[in-house]
Amino acid sequence: MSESTTGHVIDVRDVSKWFGSVVAVSEVSLQVNPGITGLLGPNGAGKTTLFHMIAGLAKCSDGEVSLLGEPVRDNPQLYRRLGFMSEHEAVYSLYTGRQFVEFSARLYGLEPRGPAVDRAIEMVGLTEVQDRSLGTYSRGMRQRMRLAATLVHDPEVLLLDEPLTGTDPRQRVEFQELMLRLAAEGRTILISSHILEEVEALAGRILLMVSGKLAAAGDFRAIRAKLDEQAYRVRVVSSSPRQMAAALVQTDAVDSVSVEADGGLVVQSRNVAALMKSVPLLAQQHQVRLTRVEPLDDSLESIFSYIVER
Amino acid sequence: MGPILWLSLRQLGGRMRLAIVLLLAALPVALAVIIFFTAGDEAGYESDFVNVLLDGMIVGGIMPIVTMALSTAVFGNELEDRTLSYLVLKPIPRWRIALPKLLAPIVIAGPLLVASGVAATIIGLDSGPRAAAAVGAALFAGVVTYAAIFTWAGLISTRAIAFALIYVFLWEGLISSFIHGVDYLSVRGYTLAIMHGIDETGLQVLSSRVIGLPAAAVGAGAVTVGFFLLAVRRLRTMDVP
Numbered sequence: 001m002s003e004s005t006t007g008h009v010i011d012v013r014d015v016s017k018w019f020g021s022v023v024a025v026s027e028v029s030l031q032v033n034p035g036i037t038g039l040l041g042p043n044g045a046g047k048t049t050l051f052h053m054i055a056g057l058a059k060c061s062d063g064e065v066s067l068l069g070e071p072v073r074d075n076p077q078l079y080r081r082l083g084f085m086s087e088h089e090a091v092y093s094l095y096t097g098r099q100f101v102e103f104s105a106r107l108y109g110l111e112p113r114g115p116a117v118d119r120a121i122e123m124v125g126l127t128e129v130q131d132r133s134l135g136t137y138s139r140g141m142r143q144r145m146r147l148a149a150t151l152v153h154d155p156e157v158l159l160l161d162e163p164l165t166g167t168d169p170r171q172r173v174e175f176q177e178l179m180l181r182l183a184a185e186g187r188t189i190l191i192s193s194h195i196l197e198e199v200e201a202l203a204g205r206i207l208l209m210v211s212g213k214l215a216a217a218g219d220f221r222a223i224r225a226k227l228d229e230q231a232y233r234v235r236v237v238s239s240s241p242r243q244m245a246a247a248l249v250q251t252d253a254v255d256s257v258s259v260e261a262d263g264g265l266v267v268q269s270r271n272v273a274a275l276m277k278s279v280p281l282l283a284q285q286h287q288v289r290l291t292r293v294e295p296l297d298d299s300l301e302s303i304f305s306y307i308v309e310r
Numbered sequence: 311m312g313p314i315l316w317l318s319l320r321q322l323g324g325r326m327r328l329a330i331v332l333l334l335a336a337l338p339v340a341l342a343v344i345i346f347f348t349a350g351d352e353a354g355y356e357s358d359f360v361n362v363l364l365d366g367m368i369v370g371g372i373m374p375i376v377t378m379a380l381s382t383a384v385f386g387n388e389l390e391d392r393t394l395s396y397l398v399l400k401p402i403p404r405w406r407i408a409l410p411k412l413l414a415p416i417v418i419a420g421p422l423l424v425a426s427g428v429a430a431t432i433i434g435l436d437s438g439p440r441a442a443a444a445v446g447a448a449l450f451a452g453v454v455t456y457a458a459i460f461t462w463a464g465l466i467s468t469r470a471i472a473f474a475l476i477y478v479f480l481w482e483g484l485i486s487s488f489i490h491g492v493d494y495l496s497v498r499g500y501t502l503a504i505m506h507g508i509d510e511t512g513l514q515v516l517s518s519r520v521i522g523l524p525a526a527a528v529g530a531g532a533v534t535v536g537f538f539l540l541a542v543r544r545l546r547t548m549d550v551p
Contacts, residue, residue, distance in 0.1 A: 057395060058549040074546050080401045088392040088551075094320050106313045107400035149396075 009033055009157055009188040010054055015063035017049050024049040026212040027063070032190050036183045038203030038220070039192040046212040047192040048087055051161045054190070055084045067157060080108065083155035085146055087162040087192075093135035097126055097145040100134055101152050108153040120148040123178060139166030147175075151182075158182065158189045164198050176201050231255055232272040236265040236279060237292035247282040254278075266296065314397060314407060318414035321387055322380050331379065331419065334372050335426040338363060342434035359434050360515045364445065368427050369452060369501045374478040376423060377453050380415035381460030382470040385541075389468065392551050404545040405538075412461050412538055420453045437512030444508035452501035455530045458537035459497070465544045493521045500530040 010032035017025040025046040041047045052058035054065055056072035065072050072078055092100060101120055105113040121130050124144040134142060143166050150158065164172055179202055183189055193199050199206060199220075206223060208216040216223055238244045241263045248254050248267055253274035258266045269275040276293075283290045341363060349355055388394040397407050424446040431442040459477075463470040486496040493499030499521060506516040507523025520526075 052549070055399065057398070059547070076398075076403060077401050079399050082399070084395070084399050086392070086395050088395075090391045090393050092317065092321075092393060092396070103313055103317065104396070104400075107397070107402060109401065 007033075009068060010190065011066045012050070012054065013064045013066075015050070015053055015060045015065060017046075017053060017058065017061045024212055025053070028209075028212075028214045029063075030207055030214055030217060032188060032207075034183070034186050034188045035205065036179055036189045036191065036203045038199030038206040039190060039209065040196060040199055040206055041192075041194060041209035041215075043194050045194075045209040047194075047209055048161055049212075050209065051084075051086075051159055051190075051192060055082065055159055057084075080153065081156045082159065083150040083153070083157070084159045085150040085161060085163055087165070089139065089142060089146070089165065091134045091142055091146060093133065096131050096133055097121070097137065097141075097148075098130040100145060101130075101149045104149040105152045110153055116152050116154070120152040121145075123151060124148045125174060140168055140171050143167055144171065144175075156187055158187060160189065160191045162192055162194070164193065164195075172198070231268050231270050232275075233296040234267045234269065234272065234275060234279075235260075235292065235294050235296050236267055236290070237263070238265070238283060239289040239291070240286070241265055243286050244283065244288050247286050247288075248278070251275075251278050251282070264292075312410075315410035315413055315417075318384055318411055319417060322383060322414055322418055327379065327383075328418075331376050331422060334376050335422040338368050338372065338426050338430040339433065341367070342430035346434050356435060356437075357515045360513060363430060363434060364427070364505075365498075365502060365516075368423070368430065368449065369498055369505075370483055372426070373419075373423055373449060373452050373501070374456055374474075374482060374497070376419050377415060377456040378460050378471065378474040378478065380419050381412075381457045382464040382474055384411045384414055384461055384464060386464040386468065386470055389465070389551060394550050398545065398550050405542045408461070408538060408541045408545055412457055412541070415457045415461070416454055419457070420450050423449050423453055435512070437509070440509045441512030444505045444513060447508055448501045448505035451504050451527075451530050452497055455497045455500060455534050458534040458541075462537045462541040462544065465541055465548070490519070493519075494525065494529060497530070497533065500526040500533075504530070 008031035010030075012028055012030045015025060015028045016023065028050060039047050039050070049058060053060050054067065054072065056065075056067075056075065056078070059073060067078055068081055070078055092103070095103065098117065098121065101117050102113060105117050110116045118127075121127050124147050126141060126144055126148065129137070129141065134145065137145065143163065147160075147163060150160070164175060167175060179189055179191070191199060191202060204220055205218065206216075206220050207214060208223070236244060236248075241259055245257045245259060245265050248257050248265070251274075253269050253271045255268045255270060257268075260266060267275065272295075279293055280290065282288075342359075345359065345363065349358075385394070388397070398404075427449045428442045428446040431437070431445045435441055460470065460474050463473050467473055481492070482496055482498045486492040486498055493503070502516055503520040503523060503526030506513045506520045507526065510517065
């Protein structure tokens, strides 16, 4: 798998995109190399717009994007080496799953097509249902067949925009295994998501976008460690708030607990994973019935704001 | 080109759409039969037939409406469904996307409208096979020209139908009827001129208000090629949703 003459497979330099007076992406520079890179950000952060510019679907208002050392815009031949899966789930529902992948294979000019189509469908585990109309597929199955159509020409670079939407936990694990296998073969994979945990299991390197800007880039663990310094708030509603509050303040994971007028508890913690494990255990120990446990901060929003503020 | 043409034909081949198109195409034939049996012997029949049925109904109404309904949808549906990226993210030149998208509505509307016009002419006009052939050839040229305009329109706007309706009824219908020079920039004008140019005798009634055949042929060709190139350019420069 080759890299560009600049040494980077994807090279984004000072890229901005605006729609009238709305700035969707602002002066973003980033480089992506072989392996899996996660592009994280809350909804509306500009991830999809950036993906579209990297894929050549959208023109940069400013700055430049190169893929494998070549300008990507108006360069269709480059798509022999790129697989792009958009966040939009629309498919040609008049096709069966197999016909949809075959259609892609034909447009990529693959000959013979059969083995490539078989391999791509097998990769996503849909061989048995390949002859069913796409209109009858579940959301997760549609996503996987779209992935098969993206992989059919065996691309060097994969851009996957929210690929796990609609998939169940088992499908996510299979997807992660597939991505890790493809990355091990030397491919460059850029995956976007607004869910931290989705990317955590896959990407060693992450890029964080907030409000159209690149907020952070680097090793996932280093950034995650930084995130863990932030306090999270979780609301706990139970049959016995006082008893639950008393139990919670005893644990190391909890920084503070306050009781709301309606009896709900607002728990502040810097170790939300430990807190989430403790809450049901404590409820069980003290025979308290939990009716609701919910994060009060949109986790990614708060994480990103935290990083940006720093 | 094959897979995109085949896809586009299937996309346009919805039952409801085809039923409406078939109904519209059958209308002139049914009307020709009625007119022939009710007014076939009246003075001025031929002139009325050409002016009202051929020009007013087929060339001025049904041909642009049918072509518009199909051609604006051919890219319009892809944009609305956000499936255009499946086509443009492939290693094929943009003209190889635009050409089958242009051809699909022609493949559906062309034969239907040609058959409709030819049948209506044979039934209603006693001018021989040459007149029917002239009507068929002219209608086909008109469909191709309109298809190029409306395919481009479907690519530049999600409101292509509104644009197309205004264009057809204001420019092609109203303005070209009153201002003779507009015929040089009117698909309706080209169609009638090609019709008359192929059979000047049989369709003599058109002679006072059409431009020359060479001008019409060049005009229709230039508009077709021009709008096709605009569609190709648009595919190269647009932001694909």
